[in-house]
Amino acid sequence: MAASQTGQLGNDQTAALQASILEQGHKVRELKAAKASPEEVKAQVDVLLELKKQMELLTVGAGGSASGSKKGSSGGKLVIKTPKGTRDWEPLSMALRSQIFSKITKVFETHGAVTIDTPVFELKEILTGKYGEDGGKLIYDLQDQGGELCSLRYDLTVPFARFVAMNPSDYGTIKRYHIAKVYRRDQPVMTKGRFREFYQCDIDIAGVYDPMVPDAEVLSILVEALEALEMGEFTIKINHRKILDAIFSICGVPEEKIRTISSAVDKLDKSPWSEVKREMVVDKGLDESIADHIGEYVKLKGSRDLLEKLEMDEKLSAHPLAAQGLKDMALLFNYLDIFGVTRRMSFDLSLARGLDYYTGIIYEAVTSASAPPGFTEEGAAAKPIVRSESSASSSKKSKKKPEGEDEEVDESTVGVGSIAAGGRYDNLVGMFSNSKKPDAVPCVGVSIGVERVFAIKMQQLRDAQARGEPMSVRPKKVEVFVMNMGDGLLAERMQVAKMLWDHDIKAEFLYKNKPKVQQSFAAIEKDRVPFAVMLAPEEWKAGIVRVKAQLGKGSEEGAGKGDEVKLDKLVSYLKSRIAEMTQV
């Protein structure tokens, strides 16, 4: 990708040299323009060459491959690259990205969502304390240059909650989507799709409604969006914070350890039970018997059958938190049945979700779509997901060999590709507002991480390109290429192009006085331009141009000279040809 090529430029010394080179270059050109004597010119050219030689000496050896970790400059030379963990989006990527966003946006808008945008940075205090200990460490701060302290947004959820809290009368009930970049100063693994700047596609429903109705709609939206992306099979793991907390309580986890034990459980998708149990007992000082008791619960998976099993569990159903969670889940399954999406769900008691702010159902979508080479499931799962606790520490821990156990981490089955996650968070808006009721504006939402989707689709595109197949994504949308057949006819080509632009026909011509016919055809071929408008001197005088289809059937049949078209009929002729083409 774009990050591969690097160049360099100097600091002060090279900058000064560069300036001298520019100035000397000017001097040489001026002398030439003024038709100075060859001797005079040569003297100045020699000075220029000497300056350039110095520059070369200065910059030698600054090729820059793995210099990303070295504060940007190595030995006084500037490495030309994007910052660590970021990348450029070149035209083909952009076309694919926009295709992916359109599909997601369409689903969101079908559900009546509106969109908002927030600044890329927030007051630091707005973000502080929202992402847990690990997440907090990954926040990018802006330098204190006087004035407010700010940080780059870490996700789109906290800014959304801040927005709602500021405008409760207008947006206390809102279904909003937001597709934007977020920032995490994590250890990037570009080949694995883990970036420091990456996109999230969020949809959230804020407002007081009857139980589980918006929750069910968010899950339906998630199913529809993943289906629209054609990523193959996927499963949405669901669980309920209240059931999980009740389980911990019933098993005897002390109140103050519930969150930390919950976050250990959350690692079960990447680590075996033995490792998670070790963390609970050794690292977090939980009684082994309590851990074993938890283990009996969190290994359970199923659908409505699991719900029925839990409802039969007398201790659980007697617990007020669990009772509420079970009631929610029963209602949710009813609604998911109506929406016809239950078959996508897996009620999974091991799903805990890292962040503290969830208060109700939680979910995570995992897909089994094949990832491109070098793009491992584990890496992919780690980053694009909003609202997941940082994987920086957890993924490190999951690499540790299980101690004193002989279970093995099976990398091919654990950590399947997480592609979206979310849940209900009823108190986050309340943290920003002065309201007496912390859950005055309850919310539920989901965030789709598209980096993984993008990486997979991009690989498919590049494979197709390598096989010489026509691209399904075309970054350049030019419809007509205006070219000359003999002579330059620049003014005439410009005139025709302008006429087409003024009628919304996408057109280009070569910026040359006398381009060769092959150059025009090369441009047409490269950008797969469907029509050529050809200008020849004699025909032009008669007010005639020729139009020739370059793609599809027209290009076969009419091979040769193309259709003669009167200049004053050209726009309507092309419009109907283009319309025909897009119908096919």
Place this chain on the structure above:
Amino acid sequence: MAASQTGQLGNDQTAALQASILEQGHKVRELKAAKASPEEVKAQVDVLLELKKQMELLTVGAGGSASGSKKGSSGGKLVIKTPKGTRDWEPLSMALRSQIFSKITKVFETHGAVTIDTPVFELKEILTGKYGEDGGKLIYDLQDQGGELCSLRYDLTVPFARFVAMNPSDYGTIKRYHIAKVYRRDQPVMTKGRFREFYQCDIDIAGVYDPMVPDAEVLSILVEALEALEMGEFTIKINHRKILDAIFSICGVPEEKIRTISSAVDKLDKSPWSEVKREMVVDKGLDESIADHIGEYVKLKGSRDLLEKLEMDEKLSAHPLAAQGLKDMALLFNYLDIFGVTRRMSFDLSLARGLDYYTGIIYEAVTSASAPPGFTEEGAAAKPIVRSESSASSSKKSKKKPEGEDEEVDESTVGVGSIAAGGRYDNLVGMFSNSKKPDAVPCVGVSIGVERVFAIKMQQLRDAQARGEPMSVRPKKVEVFVMNMGDGLLAERMQVAKMLWDHDIKAEFLYKNKPKVQQSFAAIEKDRVPFAVMLAPEEWKAGIVRVKAQLGKGSEEGAGKGDEVKLDKLVSYLKSRIAEMTQV
């Protein structure tokens, strides 16, 4: 504007006022719906406008300015706001913003441009030294948290040059557009459309071509884009760096003072000649006679007539730089004539453009479109423009009273609204690459600043809204509202909605078990939903629902019960009704 939302939460006064405004707005709409007399409506509209005026007064201080300087928190309490100089985009603004971007994108794509994206921050050294002394001070740095030093992008031009320099073989010839946010730590004036986070819409053509052909196309693109935005009359001031430099040289400006004198001249759009002369003579130590000589030139304005006049100027036409500039301008006028855009141009020798990197023609578009209240021309001109030297110091200077002169700054005529700017910069890519030729990848481009466009259009929208007129921009695109007539019928409404979603029909229903009919109609009214699908218990049992148009002619005629439609025909029925509606 969205700036009104930056008021702090807990500011009871603004919240109350906001509530009154909403209520009053409702009253106005109700009166209109009830066909009240014009006098009655006007009286209530007046109340509404008065409320809005009060709100404006309240929030002008509250937004960025007042609390912004207080490090975010005041007296231990967290202030919930966006950072100084930034704002949220609420759904209506987003709809308008997307409409504006679509118009600009369409023009760019009609010219065959592709789009790219770059990270929101760059290595600090990439940006260093590119924006002049004033600009450099306004760059946002990220905090040094270990690793590379980075800064937020200040414009889209330097990242573009960096991108091209990294990928010369792929993108050494490219016509690219980029619509994205840039960041300047300037003193914001939200009411004047000057933000710290704001959008730029750039298009640039990189590559070696025959002289002035891409330059002319960029100017044609600019004209087409400004026409598409329907901003009223505008003028594009054009000049040529080489002509300007030659003038300075002929007048006797010492080589080392050319850039600083050029930047003084650049202030002529905001300051009278007397002040600019004072700066040259007093601040910059130029001979008064030299300044006067410059004055004779830079007061000149015209079209091709000015070009002819300059060509007759023996000293000028003998100067090699000027000769080249004049040749360029003659060619440019030829091409602009072909494109039919010459009438928009004003050849203006006072246009200098602040940045150092321009090497050929430079231009700036100014519009006379009426700005919203509190949005002065000067403020608007200051910020949205790329590639202009920072106005932070220059606008301060322009406020100084001219010393020892009796000319007055006429604020109503100087500093008309700048809306776009650009020029040719042939050496910027070279600064990043190892190429022996600094101008190996010459570029020309323009940047359109949309904040001003947005502010004006937003004000028009809000005025229309206050008058109770239907909105030309509709943030929520819901086509169908699924409602119950008696009983709750939640499961049935969910079933119908899902059926519609699955067929790409935009639909919503109330997330309540038993919503009242009035609640549904209120939601329909608020979001101007064109169709209601009504479910009643008896009809539902017979497999029938009723569809009633809520807007347009259907809503008048079929007043009352609407059309009975069989459930299995509902999708096709609605699709044809929706298609009909969009055709009207």
